[in-house]
Amino acid sequence: MSDTLYDEIQREIAKYPDRRSAILPALRHAQEHYGWLSPEALEAVADGLDLSPARCLAVASFYDMFFLQPVGEHVVEVCTNLSCALIGADHLLREFERELDVKAPGTSADGKITLRCVECMGGCGWGPVVSVDEEYEEHFQIEDVAPLLERLRSTSRPSESHA
């Protein structure tokens, strides 16, 4: 377990009267360090919180933003809930699938980009909304798909995004 992740978890614990409340931020930090919540990552969270790895997995598996399987270097999420769907999110999703040659949810053959659909992200009036590595791209149009993928293919994911 790297010192920094352990330290980050201890800093999160300090915000709460009960260390168990720090489990979501701890899982988030671990995912940022390991790329996904591998058994090793869950072990690190368990050590940092003094909980069992099974409990960490039980909590992590409840939430959509935790990856229990490896993902690509970049994660592209297309909102297909009502407001975005009404204004063309479905065509956007198909365009992403064509360009990446993968069905959502899935990862491109080169392992670079994971594509998935997500439920309402809270950008309904500014849609269609696409989230790229947890940053929103709004008013996203079909012609934006290819340039975005080109940019992602040529860059690596920033290590610490929003901590």
Next chain:
Amino acid sequence: MPESPTFAQPDANALLLPFAGSRREIAEYEANGGYDSLRKSLGMTSEQLVDEMIASNLRGRGGAGFPAGRKASFLAPGVERYLVINGDESEPGTFKDREIILRNPHMLIEGIIIYLWMIRGAAAYIYIRGEYAKEAAILEGAIAQAREKGYIGSPLPGTDYVANVYVHRGAGAYICGEETALLSSLNGDRGQPTAKPPFPAVSGAFKKPTLLNNVETVATVPVIVGMGGAAYAGVGTEQSTGTKMFSLSGHVKNPGNYEMPLSATYRDLIEGKGGGLPEGRTLKAFVPGGSSMPILMPNQLDTGLAFEAVVAAGSMAGSGAVIVVDDRTCMVRFALRTAEFYMHESCGKCTPCREGTRWITELLRKQEAGLGTLEEIDLLLEICNRVEGNCLCVLGDACAMPVRSHINNFRHEFEEHCRLGHCPCPDDAPMSELYPPLLKAPLPMVSA
């Protein structure tokens, strides 16, 4: 791409966001009267503040519309009490709390500090949905600025009370917007609802008495303290006071968030603010308060935005998310997309919701593909009845209520799908690519 997001111009009656653009810097916020309400509240007792909230008759802005002042008065006594802000905004169509945070984060922080002072709270936690990464960072920045000014982390002027405010990010679960599920999540468990009692006012965050309010509700507190509860109650209608944020989306010329007095109507919002539907299209239906609410029809456009007016029209005002649907839209597809969401978000704890949302989705998928039968339309209604009111929380209801309204208002469309054996809508109808032929096979049946 246009600049993102694009904020609407303020309404003349706006109280929460009466300016264009954003005021994220504390200096700018204070130059416009910011934190004056906090200073005023420090000269008031807890009882006076609660009374002011009761006088305002402010109804909670999260969806249920419960009177905020009365809620505050229920908080159990104790030396360790907490304030939790519900920023888990995830009801489809809703993006108002996000705009409040993006444009006026200090108004929320000021409201939090006033509320903390009112309950002498040990700390406040802003539970913000995990996807709102940028918004969480903005709140962290606002808290740091308020800390530098001495509003957070050191005794408030003339008192020995110290306000502590933390941001707690969720991780992607609609159900965590439900208060007991949110508290389960904050307490480090899976985000599942729990039975009430005990109510959060008695046992909530860390099993201590907890006051839980929506972002918009708490952001309104400085307005009420500033102008006085009675004056605030003079805006809107008698039962629904003040202004409220409405999130307008779907088939409308100018989508966005609009702050409206609650005395206005859906026509004022959709046609007035939203500019109506795009050229050549007509209104088929509209969602009045988030996708969990029964839809309303074009002849109900003059319904008031007030809580009681929407109930009288047969629906609910909910979170204030208004989704406009034009005449090209397949309502079977619309119902299916609605149901799929609630199936995905059901936490699985209560059987009627866990199984019912799946059965509703299954049958709607058959309907949409033209593989359903007329009898199954009635079966759908029966399942809706069996889900509604039979679970710990209202997620199951949130699936049953709208789907029932889709069938009751557009039964002919469901019947046409059954008769034709396929969806009658043209290829360019909205959402046509969501359900391409390959995906039209029904879900594997779950055994009864």
